[in-house]
Amino acid sequence: MQRAFLLSSLGITLALGAYASSAQANTQITWWHAMGGALGDKVDQIAADFNASQDTYTVKPVFKGNYSETMTSAIAAYRADKGPDIVQIYEVGTATMMAAKGAIVPAYQLMASADVDFDPEGYLPAVTGYYTDPEGNMLSLPFNSSTPVTYYNRERLAQAGVEEIPRTWQELGDALEKIVDSGAASCGLTTTWPSWVMLENYSAINDVPFASQANGFEGADARLRFNRTAVVDQIERLTRWQDDGRFAYGGRFDDAAPKFYSGDCALMMASSASYANIKENADFDFGVAPLPYDADVVEQANNSIIGGASLWVLDGLDEARRQGVAEFFEYLSSPDIQADWHQYSGYLPITQAAADLTRKQGFYADHPGTDVAIKQITTGEPTENSKGLRLGNMVQIRDVINGELEEIFSGDVGVQEGLDEAVSRGNALLEKFESARQ
Amino acid sequence: MSAPFQRHRITPWILMAPQLGIVLVFFFWPALQAIEQAFYVEDAFGLSREFAGLVNFKAVLSDPTYYQAAGTTLIFSLAVAVGAMSIALLLAVMADRVIRGARVYRTLLVWPYAVAPAVAGVLWLFLFDPTLGLISGLLGNMGIEWDHKLNGAQALALVIMASIWKQMSYNFVFFLAALQSVPNSLLEAAAIDRAGPWRRFWTITFPLLSPTAFFLLVMNSVYAFFETFGTIDTVTSGGPGGATTTLVYKVYQDGFVGQDMGASAAQSVLLMALVGGLTWFQFRYVEKKVQY
Numbered sequence: 001m002q003r004a005f006l007l008s009s010l011g012i013t014l015a016l017g018a019y020a021s022s023a024q025a026n027t028q029i030t031w032w033h034a035m036g037g038a039l040g041d042k043v044d045q046i047a048a049d050f051n052a053s054q055d056t057y058t059v060k061p062v063f064k065g066n067y068s069e070t071m072t073s074a075i076a077a078y079r080a081d082k083g084p085d086i087v088q089i090y091e092v093g094t095a096t097m098m099a100a101k102g103a104i105v106p107a108y109q110l111m112a113s114a115d116v117d118f119d120p121e122g123y124l125p126a127v128t129g130y131y132t133d134p135e136g137n138m139l140s141l142p143f144n145s146s147t148p149v150t151y152y153n154r155e156r157l158a159q160a161g162v163e164e165i166p167r168t169w170q171e172l173g174d175a176l177e178k179i180v181d182s183g184a185a186s187c188g189l190t191t192t193w194p195s196w197v198m199l200e201n202y203s204a205i206n207d208v209p210f211a212s213q214a215n216g217f218e219g220a221d222a223r224l225r226f227n228r229t230a231v232v233d234q235i236e237r238l239t240r241w242q243d244d245g246r247f248a249y250g251g252r253f254d255d256a257a258p259k260f261y262s263g264d265c266a267l268m269m270a271s272s273a274s275y276a277n278i279k280e281n282a283d284f285d286f287g288v289a290p291l292p293y294d295a296d297v298v299e300q301a302n303n304s305i306i307g308g309a310s311l312w313v314l315d316g317l318d319e320a321r322r323q324g325v326a327e328f329f330e331y332l333s334s335p336d337i338q339a340d341w342h343q344y345s346g347y348l349p350i351t352q353a354a355a356d357l358t359r360k361q362g363f364y365a366d367h368p369g370t371d372v373a374i375k376q377i378t379t380g381e382p383t384e385n386s387k388g389l390r391l392g393n394m395v396q397i398r399d400v401i402n403g404e405l406e407e408i409f410s411g412d413v414g415v416q417e418g419l420d421e422a423v424s425r426g427n428a429l430l431e432k433f434e435s436a437r438q
Numbered sequence: 439m440s441a442p443f444q445r446h447r448i449t450p451w452i453l454m455a456p457q458l459g460i461v462l463v464f465f466f467w468p469a470l471q472a473i474e475q476a477f478y479v480e481d482a483f484g485l486s487r488e489f490a491g492l493v494n495f496k497a498v499l500s501d502p503t504y505y506q507a508a509g510t511t512l513i514f515s516l517a518v519a520v521g522a523m524s525i526a527l528l529l530a531v532m533a534d535r536v537i538r539g540a541r542v543y544r545t546l547l548v549w550p551y552a553v554a555p556a557v558a559g560v561l562w563l564f565l566f567d568p569t570l571g572l573i574s575g576l577l578g579n580m581g582i583e584w585d586h587k588l589n590g591a592q593a594l595a596l597v598i599m600a601s602i603w604k605q606m607s608y609n610f611v612f613f614l615a616a617l618q619s620v621p622n623s624l625l626e627a628a629a630i631d632r633a634g635p636w637r638r639f640w641t642i643t644f645p646l647l648s649p650t651a652f653f654l655l656v657m658n659s660v661y662a663f664f665e666t667f668g669t670i671d672t673v674t675s676g677g678p679g680g681a682t683t684t685l686v687y688k689v690y691q692d693g694f695v696g697q698d699m700g701a702s703a704a705q706s707v708l709l710m711a712l713v714g715g716l717t718w719f720q721f722r723y724v725e726k727k728v729q730y
Contacts, residue, residue: 251587406678
């Protein structure tokens with residue numbers, strides 16, 4: 001009796017196994033990502049289109065939560081030998097991923113060993129530079145890169161009689177004064193991602209170092225520098241503006257966005273990829289302008305730096321899956337897909353061909369402002385202050401900076417004091433990262 | 439009485455085995471791993487691993503933000519435990535007196551417990567959002583400027599409120615059950631001796647509730663220390679400026695966001711010791727005041 005039961009359950013198991021393997025006749029590739037909402041739908045669509053375009057591979061996108069959740073789950077899964085094949089990691093996780101030699105397959109190696117066309121020259125240097133090793137090899141495939149821009153509420157600006165969009169922080173101060181004094185809006189300016197916009201990008205645009213060793217590109221012994229640059233004046237300016245209503249702090253990440261949607265704040269500095277969301281949520285006419293530069297510091301603006309995420313390949317792939325990932329990366333980089341993704345999401349295109357295609361399709365002419373980001377990021381030749389940041393433990397460093405900014409803006413500590421504290425706590429994290437790598 | 443059980447030496451173990459298995463796999467094994475991890479320095483991916491002795495503990499104990507988190511935890515846990523228990527007791531006493539529609543009241547009061555911590559957090563976040571929130575809007579009309587994204591005290595108050603709301607129902611169920619087991623004869627006898635409702639509550643009902651209250655004190659402390667993570671994460675993410683970073687949230691931030699496994703494990707070991715000590719203290723001293 002018992003034996004019969006065992007046999008029959010064995011039979012069922014075998015049958016199920018056979019069914020499962022016939023359902024996965026082609027090679028499955030898992031892709032963990034952090035794109036929620038409308039962007040997640042687009043990711044699903046890209047994967048579905050790729051799956052439909054051939055029948056050897058099936059890319060299965062899985063939404064794993066926000067960026068840090070995605071990174072954490074991927075690492076935890078890797079340690080348990082259950083990692084995904086492709087994982088989307090935000091730019092501040094780059095140094096950690098780069099340091100994990102042996103756990104990742106560098107993109108350039110993957111593409112070289114697979115049977116695909118891959119021309120590193122075709123990618124935009126301002127975007128891929130963030131993800132290359134010192135020899136210029138691409139380690140991960142940029143997927144969604146954005147850069148902060150200024151969004152403005154045309155109606156509020158017109159009400160206040162501001163006709164020209166300010167190009168410098170100084171002119172911006174006057175314009176915001178007009179906005180607040182005229183009562184057009186109760187708050188002039190707010191910002192999302194405070195550290196990224198107000199410190200990291202401010203430093204890049206105004207050509208001041210954020211950290212030593214070319215912001216970490218030239219060595220892991222880089223240390224933070226922003227407590228002795230123009231950043232101090234910048235934060236002091238923001239606290240002054242906060243007192244008279246020209247600036248309002250709206251929280252970390254994208255938390256400040258409702259202040260702009262509701263019309264409370266007339267201007268907002270936010271990622272170029274927020275375009276779609278703003279369009280959906282703002283029931284007013286809005287425009288896009290480049291981030292201002294500081295006329296007291298530079299004569300003209302440098303390029304801004306990117307944020308966003310790139311796709312890393314985790315080790316442990318068999319031959320077939322390697323080939324599949326490579327083909328999928330090639331598909332993702334193709335001008336049609338890139339141009340569509342760029343136009344849909346507001347993220348920057350990663351290849352010149354995609355940018356050209358978008359222009360040729362007349363997208364920038366039809367949607368004024370959508371080319372601001374790409375113009376801003378390709379302004380001039382990147383200097384060592386505007387190539388990007390390559391700092392270990394950057395996720396925590398950003399937390400530290402945002403925390404100190406909050407203490408400064410709430411008046412608990414002075415500007416210099418708060419920034420000094422941010423630097424010393426951040427440097428402790430950098431030292432820890434450096435010693436862990438030795 | 440014990441004779442029949444002594445004949446079955448193995449049966450009790452077999453009966454307990456599933457539960458013991460769960461405890462071993464889900465509690466003891468991870469706890470042992472955390473203790474082991476605390477003595478190693480390791481990169482995020484586990485590619486290099488080096489014995490480091492007490493380095494992680496020294497780093498944690500010399501970090502001023504750790505003490506800030508400890509202070510926050512103290513205020514937070516005390517406020518949550520006291521708040522959740524006293525409000526629940528008040529509601530239980532009220533609900534115990536209701537005769538008409540008692541079931542409806544009780545069911546409604548138990549509901550919040552079924553809400554996931556993160557969802558509870560989001561609900562409170564909507565109510566208090568500085569720009570869009572209903573309650574923050576009302577407060578604004580009353581001249582109170584609500585901005586928990588910058589004001590640390592307001593942020594702490596918000597997570598405390600959300601955590602209390604979430605835990606209240608649990609306490610309510612236990613208090614209500616305890617109240618219903620208070621013998622009416624005692625209360626009636628006291629009433630005949632002209633003891634007023636206030637006196638009857640404090641001299642008869644309350645002492646009879648003390649075993650329940652003690653149990654809830656232990657449970658609520660553990661809740662405030664460990665299970666409020668989801669609420670804090672959704673409402674404030676530990677901010678502004680670390681004002682709502684409790685010890686368990688710091689374990690998460692350092693371990694999961696920062697990928698610093700050693701420091702995070704050292705903190706969880708310290709936290710384990712702390713909560714173990716607290717529970718021991720409660721059993722050693724507070725329990726003496728309990729009348730079973």
